[in-house]
Amino acid sequence: MSDVFMNTYHRLPVTFAKGEGAWLTDVNGKRYLDFTAGIAVNCLGHGYPALVKAIAEQAAKCNHVCNYYQSDVSVAFAEQLVAACVGMRKVFLGNSGAEANEGACKIARKYSLKKYGPGRHRIVTLQGSFHGRTITTLSATGQDKFHKDFGPFTEGFLFIPPGDQAALDRALDPASVAGLLIEAIQGESGILPQEDAYIKAAAKYCAERDILLMFDEIQCGVGRTGTFLACEGYGVKPDIVTLAKGLSGGVPVGAVLAGEKAADVFETSDHGSTFGGNPLAAAAGLVVLQTVNNPAFLKAISGKGEKIQATLKSWKHPAIKAVRGRGLMIGVDITTPAWPVLEAALAKGLLILSAGPNTLRFLPPYTITDGEIDQGLGILRETLG
Numbered sequence: 001m002s003d004v005f006m007n008t009y010h011r012l013p014v015t016f017a018k019g020e021g022a023w024l025t026d027v028n029g030k031r032y033l034d035f036t037a038g039i040a041v042n043c044l045g046h047g048y049p050a051l052v053k054a055i056a057e058q059a060a061k062c063n064h065v066c067n068y069y070q071s072d073v074s075v076a077f078a079e080q081l082v083a084a085c086v087g088m089r090k091v092f093l094g095n096s097g098a099e100a101n102e103g104a105c106k107i108a109r110k111y112s113l114k115k116y117g118p119g120r121h122r123i124v125t126l127q128g129s130f131h132g133r134t135i136t137t138l139s140a141t142g143q144d145k146f147h148k149d150f151g152p153f154t155e156g157f158l159f160i161p162p163g164d165q166a167a168l169d170r171a172l173d174p175a176s177v178a179g180l181l182i183e184a185i186q187g188e189s190g191i192l193p194q195e196d197a198y199i200k201a202a203a204k205y206c207a208e209r210d211i212l213l214m215f216d217e218i219q220c221g222v223g224r225t226g227t228f229l230a231c232e233g234y235g236v237k238p239d240i241v242t243l244a245k246g247l248s249g250g251v252p253v254g255a256v257l258a259g260e261k262a263a264d265v266f267e268t269s270d271h272g273s274t275f276g277g278n279p280l281a282a283a284a285g286l287v288v289l290q291t292v293n294n295p296a297f298l299k300a301i302s303g304k305g306e307k308i309q310a311t312l313k314s315w316k317h318p319a320i321k322a323v324r325g326r327g328l329m330i331g332v333d334i335t336t337p338a339w340p341v342l343e344a345a346l347a348k349g350l351l352i353l354s355a356g357p358n359t360l361r362f363l364p365p366y367t368i369t370d371g372e373i374d375q376g377l378g379i380l381r382e383t384l385g
């Protein structure tokens with residue numbers, strides 16, 4: 001392992017060189033079945049032909065245009081993205097999830113300031129949430145372990161326990177709160193889907209109190225749960241949605257989308273991003289949208305997810321305590337620490353993730369085949385013993 005990188009990641013001892021479909025190959029030529037998709041990024045798998053072609057052709061044409069101008073491909077991408085996200089009217093393109101959430105927080109604060117004056121700047125988030133690594137998105141992240149060493153943090157965030165409707169009702173104070181930022185399915189802290197009634201209550205309170213309902217769909221969006229946006233599965237209409245990870249299939253991108261209420265909050269010079277939505281990311285994103293935002297494709301994602309959950313449950317394995325998730329976003333609680341299982345699976349040629357100390361997390365590419373699912377689950381079963 002190279003020690004040239006700063007010590008930020010707990011890395012497993014493997015160096016990858018290339019990939020194809022749901023497979024990655026390391027520098028020694030060993031192949032691994034990928035149940036991670038780069039943490040929900042490589043949603044079409046590795047080397048997806050249409051994606052490779054679009055990136056290569058765009059790179060040859062023009063890979064960047066500054067924000068004094070627009071590019072043909074960025075316009076096409078933005079228009080199709082807005083159309084894919086029900087109820088959204090405008091988009092700001094950036095490069096990452098954290099950047100998208102920063103944009104959402106800025107929009108919520110300005111929306112409230114313009115309409116109600118100062119003092120109504122608070123943003124409510126859930127305990128256990130994960131919203132990013134910048135100072136502000138760490139502030140928004142409802143996990144204490146992230147709130148040390150780097151202070152002072154951005155003020156104005158309030159954390160509430162997920163699932164507690166009374167706490168939600170109390171926290172959403174129309175005198176002090178501008179927005180609610182929420183993962184419909186918490187990713188990093190264990191693949192925890194919120195209850196239907198809870199999300200519906202959140203939508204109702206936000207609408208009644210003119211608090212912006214903002215879904216962080218950076219991990220669960222772009223088809224991952226079997227609908228293009230995970231919040232569609234809850235039947236609610238957000239004011240703001242943030243996307244990143246899978247949106248351009250591996251090329252860095254982030255997006256904050258806004259519906260009727262907040263689409264025109266940002267005025268000229270309020271926000272910006274040098275690389276945001278550049279032609280390379282846009283060309284890749286267009287392929288993702290055209291592939292994923294299709295009823296049959298989305299249905300297949302749900303079907304593959306159901307197959308994985310049903311198989312895991314059918315084992316009745318003593319080490320497996322619970323299986324949950326939606327679509328190809330699946331968490332498995334086990335009786336032992338997750339990390340040694342990741343290491344053992346890696347040695348056997350299967351890449352999986354963890355989400356918390358005792359939860360395995362699977363985020364395979366949407367293009368994974370039934371045969372590959374069986375093969376990967378076979379390796380997992382051997383690993384669990």
Ligand SMILES: *Cc1c(COP(=O)(O)O)cnc(C)c1O
Pocket residue numbers: 095096097098099101130131132133183187188216217218219220244245
């Ligand atoms: C990954 C993630 C982020 C942060 O995205 P980056 O691109 O790493 O900045 C924010 N929210 C959720 C839900 C995520 O899964």
